[in-house]
Amino acid sequence: MRRMNCNTITPEEFVYAARDFIELSNKYFDSWTIHQNDNEILNTYIKKEEFVSHRDENDKIFLYRAEYIIFYNLSYGVPSFSFNLWDCSGKLLTLEQVREISLMKISKEDFYSVVTQQEHPVMYRPYFIIHPCHTAKIVSAFRYTSRNLIITFLGLITPLIQLNLPLEYGL
Amino acid sequence: MTTIDDKQDIIQYVPFMSFVHPSFWHSLTDMKLNVDKLNENTKQIYGRYSYRDDIISVLEVDGTSFNKDPETEFHYINVTGTLMNKNTIEDFKNIDKAALINSVGEIMRANIQIKSWIDNPNSLLNFFVLSFADLKKFHYYYWFAFPAPSQPVVCLKEKCKNISTCFNEKQIKEISQSYQLLEISQKCFFAIVKDGDLYNVVTLSKILDKNRNKDEESNIDLTNTFFAFADHSNCENPGWPLRIFLAALFEYCPDLSKTIIKVIGIRCSKNGAINNSQIYNITVPETIQTPQNVGWVGWERNERGNFGPKLANMSSSMDPVKLADTSSDLNIKLMKWRLVPDLDVTIMKETKCLLLGAGTLGCHVARDLLAWGFRHITFIDSGKVSYSNPTRQVLYTYQDCLNGGRRKSEAAADNLKLILPTVQSKGLVFHIPMPGHPIGESLKDETVTNIELLTEAIKDHDVIFLLLDTREARWLPTLISAHYGKITINAALGFDSYLVMRHGISSAQEETSINSTFVSGDQLGCYFCNDVTAPGNSLKDRTLDQQCTVSRAGVAAIAGALAVELLVGTLQHPLRVKAPAVYNLTDEELDPKLQGVLGPIPHSIRGFLHSHQTVLPTCTKFKQCIACSEVVIGKYKEEGLDFLMNVFNSGTYLEDVTGLSELQLTAEMTEILTLSDEDQDTTSI
Numbered sequence: 001m002r003r004m005n006c007n008t009i010t011p012e013e014f015v016y017a018a019r020d021f022i023e024l025s026n027k028y029f030d031s032w033t034i035h036q037n038d039n040e041i042l043n044t045y046i047k048k049e050e051f052v053s054h055r056d057e058n059d060k061i062f063l064y065r066a067e068y069i070i071f072y073n074l075s076y077g078v079p080s081f082s083f084n085l086w087d088c089s090g091k092l093l094t095l096e097q098v099r100e101i102s103l104m105k106i107s108k109e110d111f112y113s114v115v116t117q118q119e120h121p122v123m124y125r126p127y128f129i130i131h132p133c134h135t136a137k138i139v140s141a142f143r144y145t146s147r148n149l150i151i152t153f154l155g156l157i158t159p160l161i162q163l164n165l166p167l168e169y170g171l
Numbered sequence: 172m173t174t175i176d177d178k179q180d181i182i183q184y185v186p187f188m189s190f191v192h193p194s195f196w197h198s199l200t201d202m203k204l205n206v207d208k209l210n211e212n213t214k215q216i217y218g219r220y221s222y223r224d225d226i227i228s229v230l231e232v233d234g235t236s237f238n239k240d241p242e243t244e245f246h247y248i249n250v251t252g253t254l255m256n257k258n259t260i261e262d263f264k265n266i267d268k269a270a271l272i273n274s275v276g277e278i279m280r281a282n283i284q285i286k287s288w289i290d291n292p293n294s295l296l297n298f299f300v301l302s303f304a305d306l307k308k309f310h311y312y313y314w315f316a317f318p319a320p321s322q323p324v325v326c327l328k329e330k331c332k333n334i335s336t337c338f339n340e341k342q343i344k345e346i347s348q349s350y351q352l353l354e355i356s357q358k359c360f361f362a363i364v365k366d367g368d369l370y371n372v373v374t375l376s377k378i379l380d381k382n383r384n385k386d387e388e389s390n391i392d393l394t395n396t397f398f399a400f401a402d403h404s405n406c407e408n409p410g411w412p413l414r415i416f417l418a419a420l421f422e423y424c425p426d427l428s429k430t431i432i433k434v435i436g437i438r439c440s441k442n443g444a445i446n447n448s449q450i451y452n453i454t455v456p457e458t459i460q461t462p463q464n465v466g467w468v469g470w471e472r473n474e475r476g477n478f479g480p481k482l483a484n485m486s487s488s489m490d491p492v493k494l495a496d497t498s499s500d501l502n503i504k505l506m507k508w509r510l511v512p513d514l515d516v517t518i519m520k521e522t523k524c525l526l527l528g529a530g531t532l533g534c535h536v537a538r539d540l541l542a543w544g545f546r547h548i549t550f551i552d553s554g555k556v557s558y559s560n561p562t563r564q565v566l567y568t569y570q571d572c573l574n575g576g577r578r579k580s581e582a583a584a585d586n587l588k589l590i591l592p593t594v595q596s597k598g599l600v601f602h603i604p605m606p607g608h609p610i611g612e613s614l615k616d617e618t619v620t621n622i623e624l625l626t627e628a629i630k631d632h633d634v635i636f637l638l639l640d641t642r643e644a645r646w647l648p649t650l651i652s653a654h655y656g657k658i659t660i661n662a663a664l665g666f667d668s669y670l671v672m673r674h675g676i677s678s679a680q681e682e683t684s685i686n687s688t689f690v691s692g693d694q695l696g697c698y699f700c701n702d703v704t705a706p707g708n709s710l711k712d713r714t715l716d717q718q719c720t721v722s723r724a725g726v727a728a729i730a731g732a733l734a735v736e737l738l739v740g741t742l743q744h745p746l747r748v749k750a751p752a753v754y755n756l757t758d759e760e761l762d763p764k765l766q767g768v769l770g771p772i773p774h775s776i777r778g779f780l781h782s783h784q785t786v787l788p789t790c791t792k793f794k795q796c797i798a799c800s801e802v803v804i805g806k807y808k809e810e811g812l813d814f815l816m817n818v819f820n821s822g823t824y825l826e827d828v829t830g831l832s833e834l835q836l837t838a839e840m841t842e843i844l845t846l847s848d849e850d851q852d853t854t855s856i
Contacts, residue, residue: 029441051227063227065190088229088474089311089483090191112508117501126488126498 008077017149189315194234263303276467292360389424402436421459523547528638535731550580669730672775700793
């Protein structure tokens with residue numbers, strides 16, 4: 001089989017999986033959307049926005065809007081997960097605030113080794129990006145058995161980030 | 172006693188909470204700078220809210236809010252709004268908020284009276300944004316309003332109940348399906364009419380006649396009609412849109428007075444089912460028309476719960492200067508997060524560095540300091556940028572050489588800001604007085620001033636870098652920094668060799684045991700400790716090419732980088748300037764106390780490019796050092812300027828003061844004595 005021993009996926013495979021995933025998302029009323037640029041295949045990404053709330057130690061509830069973007073990481077040849085959160089005024093949360101609201105179920109030490117704020121390769125704005133270093137291994141292990149690569153990939157992310165994915169994806 | 176059923180509850184409408192997408196501010200900024208400029212005219216924008224039962228009561232605006240036509244999204248209602256962006260904060264603050272919302276209300280009232288809302292129900296709902304954009308700071312002050320008349324006050328006949336109490340599963344499903352077929356502009360307010368067993372979703376224009384005369388009966392069959400609206404509320408109270416809907420309905424048919432009307436708040440789940448919708452039975456009061464002069468309400472409360480504006484401080488994501496600053500900090504933080512958890516990130520930001528010399532070394536050191544996160548950098552140099560400089564002195568460009576050349580220290584400070592605008596950089600222009608360079612009467616005042624300037628500069632900084640091109644220029648700053656206990660890093664270049672070292676500070680000299688494996692940082696020797704001659708005029712009797720350092724091109728970059736790394740290593744050690752230096756640094760495991768977070772910190776690094784070798788000599792202070800010994804610092808403390816003047820004017824004065832002259836005579840003798848002492852010690856162990 002083609003590229004049998006390769007740990008990475010091609011941009012075409014990513015776009016194919018993304019389109020397929022969007023069909024499933026629509027079917028299960030998950031609100032992912034696909035954004036494509038016909039001229040630049042690498043600019044294809046899928047996105048979901050939702051509100052998340054956080055209750056602080058004084059029981060005060062804060063409401064944030066979260067944006068999740070899955071894009072194709074050219075350097076690693078795998079899908080990458082990125083996100084941003086902002087408050088009602090539109091101000092983006094800092095890395096420290098993201099950690100504090102425990103959107104991610106992860107220890108402080110691990111958090112900083114997994115999440116980095118950097119300029120987004122597709123959006124050209126600062127985003128929090130989950131480091132793709134371990135993605136390749138796992139994605140490649142499932143590439144021929146997986147129903148959809150994006151779903152396999154989300155299976156990797158959900159232990160870290162509460163994404164409230166519908167069970168129908170079969171995660 | 173009244174029962175709960177008798178009790179009439181005034182409707183508490185669930186207000187909207189405004190929720191702004193960062194892209195809204197990007198679009199607003201773009202529009203203000205490129206289109207509107209100083210024009211203060213109001214602008215039509217769009218907002219949207221969702222009647223999904225799992226999305227809280229927010230009205231959202233984003234970058235597309237400024238589009239000509241709104242974007243449409245499932246289960247969302249688009250609302251037309253007005254943006255009034257003021258040019259000054261005073262205008263924003265001083266504008267009469269009550270009058271403003273009333274004037275918006277008047278327009279809405281006119282719309283209600285001409286009944287255009289019957290054909291276009293979405294137009295009933297409105298919002299207003301008053302804003303001021305401080306585009307220098309990227310601060311946006313804003314205040315949302317969702318205008319509605321304060322009267323009439325309406326009561327619920329009974330607690331709201333779920334739609335399933337009046338409709339069966341099949342009917343709910345049918346309503347949901349036909350609701351989805353409504354045109355988008357009809358979805359906010361509509362009606363459900365019972366026809367036999369069937370419930371039909373109809374537009375308002377089907378049951379309300381736009382051309383009806385006010386005196387005629389409205390002929391609404393209240394038993395079989397449910398008014399309906401897209402309800403953003405998730406609790407038992409209805410959402411805010413109902414308020415304006417009722418006001419419009421009552422205005423249209425005053426004969427509803429004292430009746431009970433049935434209203435359905437449509438709330439859907441993400442698959443489109445409307446099973447969570449609520450039915451409100453509303454008691455219509457006797458006087459139902461909105462009086463002509465009634466006030467309008469609807470200003471949003473801010474995060475403190477007060478009626479007041481909100482502030483969006485977008486500087487961290489929109490201000491390019493802030494972005495540059497935080498992004499470069501990220502490099503340092505990544506080191507801490509990924510590799511060196513004990514790294515102190517803030518110490519670099521807080522440490523003030525004084526660079527004596529803004530030449531090849533000074534430029535390289537400054538860039539590496541910037542890279543390590545230092546943000547306070549001052550240069551001292553009296554020279555100007557010449558045409559030969561930019562290729563080696565990496566902070567300068569050809570432009571700096573033109574018209575006689577800019578002052579080096581000033582050009583370096585300015586060019587650092589071009590690299591990182593938030594750096595606190597400064598350039599001082601003066602000449603550093605040197606021993607053995609006699610001061611004539613004419614230069615005396617200037618020299619005194621320069622000494623004062625240098626002393627003040629050293630006092631004001633935490634770290635002094637000696638990056639000068641002659642040996643004797645380093646003497647005065649070595650003395651003053653030792654006196655003030657500053658961390659001093661010295662770098663000097665040869666043709667293909669370099670020396671990078673840190674100095675000890677002025678403190679009582681301790682006898683170091685010869686068995687000790689290290690020297691405490693404060694007891695380390697300075698640049699002059701290994702010399703047995705005082706610096707004279709090294710520029711004397713030299714050809715021009717010997718006056719400036721001629722070195723291989725890579726030497727300054729290597730030495731400059733090592734100088735900064737030596738400093739960072741020292742700062743990251745808990746003992747800082749007292750961080751010990753080990754005598755024989757080998758690959759063997761070192762006592763953790765002897766190293767800092769970044770490893771052991773040598774006293775000096777001598778490198779030879781010719782053989783590509785590096786050695787790390789460590790030595791203690793020399794009792795008779797002409798720059799950092801107690802006797803010299805003591806004399807400087809006592810006699811101050813007079814002492815310095817004597818040094819500048821005489822090539823041998825320092826040697827006399829420190830007893831070096833004497834030492835030179837007895838040098839041979841001392842050496843023999845020391846050796847014999849050591850022999851005895853060793854044999855006695």
